Amino acid sequence: MGIVAVLRDLGMTFVPLFVAMDAVGNLPIFLALTQATSPTQRRRTVHLATLTALGMGLGFVAIGKAIFLLLGIKVADFLVAGGIILLVLAIKDLVSGKMMEAQDSSASGMVGVVPIGIPVVVGPAVLATLLLLIDLYSTPVVILSFVLNLLIQWLLFRHAGRIVMFLGTTGVNAMSKVVMLFLAAIAVKMIRQGVLAILG
Numbered sequence: 001m002g003i004v005a006v007l008r009d010l011g012m013t014f015v016p017l018f019v020a021m022d023a024v025g026n027l028p029i030f031l032a033l034t035q036a037t038s039p040t041q042r043r044r045t046v047h048l049a050t051l052t053a054l055g056m057g058l059g060f061v062a063i064g065k066a067i068f069l070l071l072g073i074k075v076a077d078f079l080v081a082g083g084i085i086l087l088v089l090a091i092k093d094l095v096s097g098k099m100m101e102a103q104d105s106s107a108s109g110m111v112g113v114v115p116i117g118i119p120v121v122v123g124p125a126v127l128a129t130l131l132l133l134i135d136l137y138s139t140p141v142v143i144l145s146f147v148l149n150l151l152i153q154w155l156l157f158r159h160a161g162r163i164v165m166f167l168g169t170t171g172v173n174a175m176s177k178v179v180m181l182f183l184a185a186i187a188v189k190m191i192r193q194g195v196l197a198i199l200g
Contacts, residue, residue, distance in 0.1 A: 009137050013145040016133065019183045020086065020125040023153040025093070025176030027160050028169065029120050033111050045112040046157040050150055052117025057130060057146050061139060064131045078135075079194030082128035087187035089125050093180045121153055125183065132190070 030049075034042045067073070133142045156163060164172055 006141065009141045010145055013133050013137050013142050014148060016129050016186055017126065017145050017149045018152070019179055019186060020129040021121065021149050021153060022125075022176060022179050022183070023149070023156050024172060025179055026120050026153065027156060027164060027172055028176075030116060030157055031160055031164060033116060043158070045116065046154060048110075048112030049116040049121055049157065050154045052113045053121040053153070054147070054150055056118055056122045057126065057150070058143065060127050060130050061134055061143060061146070064134050067131075068135070074197075076194045076197035078128075078131060079190045079197065081194075082132055083187045083190030083192075083194060085128050085187075086125050086190065087184055089123075090180045090184035090187060094177060094184070121150070 034045055037045065068078070130142065130146065133145075167175070
């Protein structure tokens with residue numbers, strides 16, 4: 001595979017994961033769950049959340065194809081199912097302002113694992129996207145795109161306070177809504193592709 005093809009596939013896998021992860025939209029949740037912690041504890045939470053998300057994502061990539069074979073699931077089936085899930089999550093976020101309910105577990109010390117690492121950073125949308133991408137593109141490219149997205153999320157979490165101060169809560173929320181619109185559009189495309197493949 002040539003460098004041009006690799007870069008093209010990298011872009012084609014990076015964008016859906018970026019949209020599904022919603023790194024900017026995760027900032028308000030992260031700040032709400034860590035507002036009572038010290039700077040040192042917040043940095044530790046960022047590292048723990050990133051490592052948890054990385055482990056969950058890589059584990060899912062490793063067993064994703066095996067799950068397909070074990071359950072007899074076709075790519076078209078998962079396109080429809082995954083598209084519906086992504087569409088529901090996007091609609092829920094656009095209507096209610098929340099893709100998922102964030103539980104207040106900041107006092108537990110494990111907030112970096114749950115709910116920030118899972119399911120805020122790597123939730124149903126990201127897992128569904130990963131499973132779809134590994135059947136459409138080479139696994140190393142998908143993993144690289146996933147790691148790059150996690151790096152962006154890590155950087156945003158590390159500088160969350162400054163970013164929100166610069167953009168303002170309204171700006172962060174507005175950017176999150178735009179991202180959710182793209183996620184909804186990608187979900188509709190997935191459903192359409194799956195239905196066409198099943199019918200045809």
